[in-house]
Amino acid sequence: LSETLYEQACQVLPGGVSRNTVFRTPHPFYADRASGCRVTDVEGVERIDFANNMASLIHGHAHPAIVSAVSDQLQRGSAFTMATEAEVYFAQHLCSRSPAFDKIRFVNSGTEAVMAGLKAARAFTRHEKIAKVEGAYHGTYDYAEVSQTASPENWGAPERPSSVPVAVGTPQGALDDVIVIPFNDPETAVAILDQHASEIAAVLLDPMPHRVGLIPAERDFVHALRRWSDVNDAVFLLDEVITFRSTYEGAQAWFDVQPDLTALGKVIGG
Template identity: 65%
Template sequence: MPDYAKSAALYERAKKVMPGGCSRNTILRKPHPVYARRGHGCIVTDIEGVDRIDFANNVASLIHGHAHPVIVEGVKRQLDDGSAFTVGTEIEVAYAEQMVARNPGFEMLRFVNSGTEAVMSCLKAARAFTSRPKIAKVEGSYHGLYDYAEVSQTARPENWGNDDAPRSVPVAHGTPQSALDDVVIIPFNDPDRAIAILDRHKDTVAGVLLDLLPHRIGMVPASEAFVQALRTWTQDNGALLIFDEVITFRTSFSGAQQAYTVTPDLTAMGKMIGGGFPVGALAGRADVLDVMNPLNGPARFPHYGTFSANPITMTAGSIAMSLFDEAAVQRLNALGDKTRAGLAEAIRVADVPACVTGKGSMFRIHLKAAAPRSYRDAYVQPDEQRRIAALLDHFFDNCLILVETCSGFLSTPMSQPEIDHLCQTTLDGLRKIKPLM
């Protein structure tokens, strides 16, 4: 392996102009980040010339891997015609039609610039529609950087409170107490406790926010009973049900919600629907999204965005989603099944207390004997975090890129050889860290 002198020198430059030497903490690793030179298909080549199989895919945003030739050509053509305008473009309309046609619950849709912005807009729309202040969300679930969406995503045993009354715990120092007071925390996949908590706030909750396969909680699917209980409660109490499908839309043609009998009022999307460019979208009931409509007097939720629906993102996203048709979804999900089965076999052979979770084209390796059922089950103690860090270093040293939680997201350029390499490297890595377990 190289000595990474180029990356080390670049990081020294970066630390002089950016806090922590970066614009997103995701890239940080000890002793310094490694910097990409190019990506093609499922391979990333760093500035030292090392090739790695990319199972992170920019945290699930690259469903077709890097530099897909059809997307690249489409974007090049659009660049020749301009990158952003203060007037509309036809591709925005065409892509909105394409996405609305993909899910029967999408009556209307608006584009934004990130998953964080999509979730934020859903919450603001819910407040505008219901004239209520509070948002309910699952403990530990990640929904971006908005003050209300991020509450309790990093709660710890010493501050998360009672099982029957989880505390609203801030992430960022200086989060206003008023924001914490307006977020109701419920446990994952525990319908009875969740409904009992919600009942205490039934007249003030505008919306219940839910990720159906929450990455930070353990990448375990929400149960039908849990989702149905939240749907019934929101309908009975005048609140909205909001699904965060920023990551999970990849799991089915119409999103993860396709596997449930429930239709949400609003859905937030992002990541893969941008074709490799910054994107977000919120879709759902026409009457709810009408709070953003300025044509019938002042909008209840005025909404703007300089780069929302820019033609570069719209072009890339439309091509990416056209390529991710029913057949592509099924093929990638089948590869995901093989991946999780291969990882489970590696765990069995290594004979260590570990397990694998996930669905569709997503997986997560846990260094726990049993799959977590809630955020409190999934919580990673310091000793476990050290083992995870050692395993992640092993993957990286063996030319694999995973997300820092030991999670991965497949891309369409992948096939069985990449999965075989992942599973063999996992077996070797588990044997290597077994003395630490």
């Protein structure tokens, strides 16, 4: 059945999948149902799910309380071109969880959260460039994805990493507006940032970037970026789309540091 589904998918989905993370050789596994930490595919094979929809389902699959709450809401309507009580109460709850959260702006994905944060930083500082860690994933916004897939052939010198596109056709202007810094090397990172001190709108950081080895940022590195942002009037933007689940206040609590903006996703909608 999976092979047949994949053949059909290839006729209507580019590459036969809706997102690259589910692709497997010779074909993806197709989920049929799931409960708790176990998912069963259309062939009847049951697996322990360590991914939980890319870390968003902190309560597992089909948690009874969530199924009940969602079913109740569906009977009262699922989407409105009006404000809702739920968004107010949810925003209040999120603000109560971290001293760094003053207000919440809801969007549809982690990619949009990072994108909105970068746009807000540009509007606030009137600067155009952003700085990010080499290899770090921050979604699919042109600027945020720069140097996500750099390799030895194109990543440049350690003291001056290159801005490498992910997608073919990425505008050169977007690449020029992204300053790439090495991970957990505060001295080199600050030296690179200093060369663009009057141009940078935001310093973007994932405190435990999974595509850089799932290695936590070192305290000295985080504090160096926070201090540099303060001195140079740049916005310090922490991407906690994945790491917010790590503690009640998010991974920022590990470092005793407050960002200017935090991007959230996954677990807050799971």
